[in-house]
C-alpha cells in the first residue's frame with residue numbers, strides 16, 4: 001500500500017490481508033478511553049451505517065494506551081484479526097483514530113450512509129509521534145465573525161490534521177466577540193460595526209452593510225469542550241494595549257481623555273490605544289478573570305502587537321502617569337502594561353502569551369512569545385530564555401496570496417505557495433540546541449480582513465493547512481513531491497467533507513473578486529519593512 005496519510009506517518013505493510021468493517025465489528029476500549037471510543041463511533045457511523053457497538057474481547061477495533069509510546073504518539077496495526085490502535089495517552093489514541101479514518105476510502109468522511117462501498121482497511125503497521133507539542137492555528141474571528149457552527153467544523157478539520165492548538169483571536173479594533181458578564185457593552189456595542197472596508201488599499205470603499213456577532217459564554221464553553229474532546233487546546237486572545245477600538249467604542253473611559261470612538265470599519269493599524277490608569281488595568285484583569293474561568297488553557301493571549309505610541313507621547317496625563325510610574329519611554333510603558341497583565345495571569349497559575357512586540361522594553365520570565373515578524377522574535381525570545389511559538393509571516397500567514405495570478409481574490413503581501421508552507425521549520429537554524437528547546441512549535445495565522453465568509457476561509461486555508469500540519473508533525477525537511485502525491489487522495493477526503501479548498505489551477509470563477517483592490521508586495525519590500533519594525537528588539 002502506498003501511503004496517502006496527511007500528515008505523513010511512518011507506515012509499513014504487514015503483508016497480511018487487512019480487515020473489513022462490517023455489521024459484526026465492535027470497538028473495545030478501557031474506561032479511560034471511553035471519550036475516544038464515542039468519538040470514533042460518531043466518526044465512522046454516518047458513512048458506514050454500521051453499529052460499531054462497544055464490545056470487549058478480541059477482533060474488531062481495539063483501543064489501548066501503551067505508556068511506552070510518546071504522549072501524543074500512536075501505533076496502528078491492521079491484520080485479518082482486527083485493528084489495534086495504541087497511544088501514549090488518550091490524545092495519542094485519538095491521533096491513531098485519525099489515521100484509521102485515512103486508511104479507509106475517502107467516502108468515510110461523508111455524513112450519510114454510502115452504499116456499495118467496502119470498508120476495507122489494508123494490512124499495515126503505522127507508528128509515529130509528533131516533533132512539536134504546539135501544532136496550531138490562529139483564527140481571527142473578529143475581522144469577520146465566524147459563526148459557532150463553522151468554528152466547530154474548523155476544529156474537526158484541525159483534528160483531522162492532528163493539530164492540537166486553536167489560538168482564537170477574540171477582540172480587536174473591528175469587533176469584540178466574547179460575552180463578558182461584568183461589562184455587557186463590550187458585546188452590546190463592541191460586537192457590531194456599521195460597515196466594512198472592501199479591499200486592502202487605503203482608498204478602498206466601505207460596503208454600507210452592518211457586520212457583527214459574538215459568542216455567549218455558553219457558546220465558548222461548547223467550543224472549548226468540543227475542542228477538548230478532540231484533544232485541541234483553545235488559547236484565547238484578548239488584545240491590548242492597541243487593537244482595542246471596539247472596547248473603546250463600548251467604554252470610552254478606557255481611552256485617552258476627550259475622545260469618542262466607533263467600532264472600526266477599516267483595516268490596518270489605527271492610533272487609538274488604552275490609557276494606563278489603574279482603573280483600566282482593573283477592567284482588563286476583570287475581563288481576563290472571566291476568560292480564565294471559561295478557558296482552561298495554560299496559555300492566555302494578551303496580543304500586544306502593533307501598538308502605536310503617538311497618543312501616549314502627546315497626551316499630558318499619560319506623560320504624567322509615566323513619571324508617576326518611573327517609566328522612561330512609551331516602549332517601557334507598553335512593557336509595564338504587559339507586565340501588569342502578566343502578574344495577574346501568573347497569579348492565577350497561567351502563562352501569558354503575546355506577539356513578539358512584547359519583547360520591546362523587557363518581558364517577565366514566564367511569558368511565551370508568538371514570533372510573527374519573520375523569525376527575529378523567535379531568535380531574540382529563545383536567546384533570552386522565553387518559550388516561543390513560531391509563526392513567521394513569510395511562511396505561515398495564510399491570508400497572503402497563493403500565487404502571483406491577478407485572479408487571486410484581494411491579493412495581499414507576498415506569494416506564499418503550498419511548497420513555501422511545506423518547507424516551514426519552526427526552529428531557526430541559528431539557535432543552539434539548548435535555545436531551540438524553547439521553541440514549543442508553530443502555528444499558521446489566519447487573519448480574516450479579506451475572508452468575509454467561511455467559504456473564503458476554506459479557499460485561503462486549504463490545502464496550505466495540510467502542508468503546515470505535516471511541517472509541524474514530521475522530523476526533517478519532508479519530501480514535497482511525495483506530499484503532493486498523497487495530497488491527491490487527501491483532497492478527495494476534503495471533497496467528501498465539503499471543503500472549498502484552492503485548486504492547484506487557481507481560483508474557480510466564484511472564488512475570484514474581480515475589481516477589488518489588494519495590496520501585493522514583493523519579498524524584498526516585505527523584508528525591508530520587517531527589518532525596520534524589529535530593529536528595536538534585535539538591538
Ligand code: ACM
Pocket residue numbers: 305306355372
Ligand atoms: C500580527 O500579524 N499583527 C500579529
